[in-house]
Amino acid sequence: MVLLSGKMLFFDSTHDLRLRLYKPASPSTTKLPIFYYIHGGGFCIGSRTWPNCQNYCFKLALDLQAVIISPDYRLAPENRLPAAIEDGYMAVKWLQAQAMSEEPDTWLTDVADFSKVFISGDSAGGNIAHNLAVRLGAVKSKSEAEGPKEAFLNWELIDRFWRLSIPIGETTDHPLVNPFGPQSRSLEPLDLDPILVVMGGSDLLKDRAKDYAERLQKWGKDIQYVEFEGQQHGFFTINPNSEPATQLMQIIKTFVVEKST
Template sequence: MSHTTAPGNTSSPPHEVDECRGVLRVYSDGSIWRSNKPSFQVPIHDDGSVLWKDVVFDSKHNLQLRLYKPASPYTSSKLPIFYYIHGGGFCIGSRTWPNCQNYCYKLASELQAVIISPDYRLAPENRLPAAIEDGYKAVKWLQSQATDEVPDEWVTDVADFSRVFISGDSAGGNIAHNLAVRFGFGSLELEPVRVRGYVYLAPFFGGTVLTKFEAEGPKDAFLNFELIDRFWRLSIPVGESTDHPLVNPFGPISPNLEELEFDPILVVVGGSDLLKDRAKEYAEKLKKWGKKIEYVEFEGQQHGFFTINPDSEPSKKLMLVIKKFIADIINSV
């Protein structure tokens, strides 16, 4: 457990003002309690077919990333690299949570890729843009491995730095979008690392004007609107709204995405996810502007269906969609 205090009114005992999934509590005096347990208590499926280890990528903030690779790859060729940035509304979640770990095992095995799953600083202790900056540093870490005289051979012996894909789940999908904007087409600042495409899994976008599905969608959704609103309230910079450029890609002061050139993007969302309309609008607008973007919606599926049950039929179909997206890009290079 961790507990941090902030200066505040000490005349009356502090009371809880916000709570997220039982693992984060915010109190009236500004103090914060975090559980060291995950909000998803599921068994970890480690059968030894995928190897993993942790690496510090930002010593200043003691941030780590978890690396995965197939124990016995199907090919002698070097493997593509696939970032998986976890979700949690910018407020909760970790590379160590069992649902995140299980999905990374699946990705490493099914995609036959090196998976990089970075942590990032969480809100409200570290509000945006902290998480975006940390996502950026996690990718720059890979560049350091590609250029270092003494790199980590655990990665460099098997990884192809010219075939990198950046993926994120929910808040991680938001981070992936903001990295796509920052790196631009060809990811020139990362040379010799080359990002080939982006995969946004139920990306967490917002805005001051509610979408139809946010307003009218199922109240019992796994990610309900009250929780969406709380995550944003705790994570956006103090005094800002959900039209902040990092939150709303089409906000009044957001960069004009029509003028930017992107590497190919795959956007995936569940049909019962309250974030659906924003993901669809994002894909449709970018497509209209001539960007290489694919949108796939899984009917009846909730937010995060692929990590909640990685063995479900929709999750298996999603893995095939991701596989094809990667293969089509690699084969066209």
């Protein structure tokens, strides 16, 4: 009886780095979460090919009913830190590229849920997992991870904007970026003025904006969320004479009138 299916791929050909994927052989009625396992070894020894590491990945795939990704990383002393962290980051970037690719590897994409990604590590691998969490900041929303690459505002551009604009050494959990981040001031006790949030249904930032509106609504704030199905980021300025843009203008006018009385 075949319980598992596996596959090995390059994720960084420059450094000859590969990753091994594992998934349950039996088809699932729902898509599976993705779980990274990064091996240990004090950054100096170890390999994803060690029997104990491979056996653990087998068990993870079966017990979690998940797609397991076990990547290589460069070892010291030939490659001192942060080489291993950079390699871990590239392994995650590989997955993001699969999520946005027009020609993805269907062995993965047919079964994987890109909105449910977990990163773990053993010993030195745990340190890598921590540093990836810090570097990546807040987890990408479903709309960011699965949004079309050809979108006017795509994930790569969003990521570049954040890296160029946030304070050096900070992440996207900075209070000026994420109003619900760990260091952000609580908005619940504040007496906020009325707020109108408008998003295009295909905007990669949609999930974050919707979450913002829903949280404030739960706290009793006067906030209205409007979503235009199929519209991209900035649709009302890109095509100001379109029907959605015209509808939005009326919504804004109504909001201004109602909140002015």
